[in-house]
Amino acid sequence: MIRIVRIIICFLSILLGGFIYIIFRTEKLIMFDWFEYLNLSEEINIIRNFKNVYSFPNWFIYNLPDGLWIFSYTAISLEIWKHSIIKQNIFWIFSIPIIAVLxxxxxVFKIVPGTFDFTDMIFYLLGTFSACFISIKIIFKTKKHEKL
Known part of the structure; x- marks a missing residue:
């Protein structure tokens, strides 16, 4: 049951990041073409009206979604591997966070399109380290219960 709750939290972080994109990001993103194709434009516009009610800092709009997605990926990977980081799974657990940071x-060197953002790096690392920290807590809690 607790494992299911942890998995649900991971998917909720994906959804929260997605809703931040839907509400606050430009409609030039390809996902808005998908919404139009699926005849969801009216529903999306209703959701986007939320931005007219509240204001949020730039890091919330532009950096937090990436951190949430990295957190979710890392946490799900650790959950799949039962919170064990070994030689056979380290690549799979950390591949996406490493790709994001790289x-x-x-x-910076124009190898990948975009603009370097130090705050993105911070959120990538925070997402990864948060998932690892939670995983370590789970391991210690499990070992503590096994000793009892």
């Missing part, structure tokens, strides 16, 4: 660096 892509940010590659933007």
């Amino acid at each position: 892509s940010e660096f590659f933007q």
Whole structure:
């Protein structure tokens, strides 16, 4: 049951990041073409009206979604591998966080399109380390219960 709750939290972080994009980001993103194709434009416009009610800082709009997605990926990966980081799974657990950080660096050298953003790096690392920290807490809690 607790494992299901942890998995639900991971998917909720994906959804929260997605809703932040839907509400606050430009309609030039390809996902808005998908919404139009699926005849969801009216529903999306209703959701987007939320931005007229509240204001949020730039880091919330532009950096938090990436951190939430990295957190979710890392946490789900650790959940799949039962919170064990070993030689056989380390690549799979950390591949996306490493790609995210490297892509940010590659933007400096124009290898990857975009603009380098140090705050993105912070949120990538926070998402990854948060998932690892929670995983460590789960391991210690499990071992503590096994000793009893």
